Amino acid sequence: MPILAPVEAGSFVVSCGFLNEDGFFALGDGTVKRVGQRLLDLKVHTGGLLAAELSRDTTSLVTSGDDGCIKKLEADGTVIILAERPRKWIDILACGPGGSVAFASGRTAWVRLQTGTEREFTHERAVGGLAFAPKGQRLAVARYGGATLWWASAGGNPVEFSWKGAHLGASYSPDGKYLVTTMQENALHGWRLSDQQDMRMTGYPAKVKSWSWSVKGRYLATSGANAAILWPFFGKTGPMGQSPLQLGTRSDALVSCVSCHPKKAVVAIGYSDGMIVMCRFEDNAEVLLRQSAKGPVSALGWDPAGLRLAFGSEEGExxxxSLQS
Incomplete structure (x- = not known):
């Protein structure tokens, strides 16, 4: 039976997961809670915390806020300022290989390399999302009208991918063959990078605000419907011509957050009423992890072994x- 250990967050949970063996909860009030042998409250930003992401090697947590700071929280509790942009809200963040970090405000995106060197990329319209390619050489910038691919650490002309509308998030498939964006309308858009073939993924009743790649990148799980929608990305054409899986269907609540298991074909699904279930891909078998509560689930994160799941809600729950009996 799953065992739930509550944590008093007290503020909107922006992100959660595990840093070494400790659980972490990055909160909208600018603090990060660490849950291990003892509970630690670390005030990381003077204002609100807007984005947080684990480093690629999972040894640190990178955060950004409305104080214009990009910071790194080490596993030992040390907080390091990586970059500062005074008077700017930094609400878009991505971590790449080798300690590289990308962040954006307005029409400008920056990449900070592990050496401390920074590169600036300016666009005609506001940046909506950032993503590093799996090997880290390329940075994808979602924007109005499509996406732009830049060389993260070297010169060279960018590659433009066009599709009408506002693109708000970006993600590469783990094998680096596809780029997918969330959109202002209730849809995803994607491109096969080898030939820029467009991929349109529609039918959502709400905006897609959460997504997660399954183990080996075979499926992309998404929120925005009354079930978790999992688009298949195996085969030569990705999701085109294939029907998505629909897991954890409910008639009375929308899926607000998803997180795929790190080792198994399983996804954790959080709903707009606070419920959390775990579903298996092959047969849609469900395990209830948490009953309905106050507010929508805003964050989910597995530990590397897939034995513990951290969760947080918009209401600070x-x-x-723990899945161990």
Missing amino acids: AGII
């Missing part, structure tokens, strides 16, 4: 669910 949080906890760690």
Whole structure:
């Protein structure tokens, strides 16, 4: 039976997961809670915390806020300022290989390399999302009208991918063959990078605000419907011509957050009423992890072994669910 250990977050949970063996909860009030042998409250930003992402090697947590700071929280509790942009809200963040970090405000995106060198990329319209390619050489910038691919650490002309509308998030498939964006309308758009073939993924009743790649990148799980929608990305054409899986269907609540298991074909699904379930791809078998509560689930994160799941909500409810009996 799953065992739930509640955590008093007290503020909107922006992100959660595990840093070494400790659970972490990055909160909208600028603090990060660490849950291990003892509970630690670390005030990381003077204002609100707007974005947080684990480093690629999972040894640190990178955060940004409305104080214009990009910071790194080390596993030992040390907080390091990586970059500052005074008077700017930094709400878009991405971590790449080798300690590289990308962040954006307005029409400008920056990449900070591990050496401390920074590169600036300016666009005609506001940046909506950032993503590093799996090997880190390329940075994808979602924007109005499509996406732009830049060389992250070297010169060279960018590659433009066009599709009408506002693109708000970006993600590469783990094998680096596809780029997918979320959109202002209730849809995803994607491109096969080898030939810029467009891929349109529609039918959502709400905006897609959460997504997660399954183990080996075979599926992309998404929120925005009354079930978790999992688009298949195996085969030569990705999701085109294939029907998505629909897991954890409910008639009375929308999926607000998804997180794929790190080792198994399983996804954790959080709903707009606070419920959390775990679903298996092959047969849609469900395990209830948390009953309905106050507010929508805003964050989910597995530990590397897939034995613990951290969760948080918009109303400041949080906890760690252990799957060990």
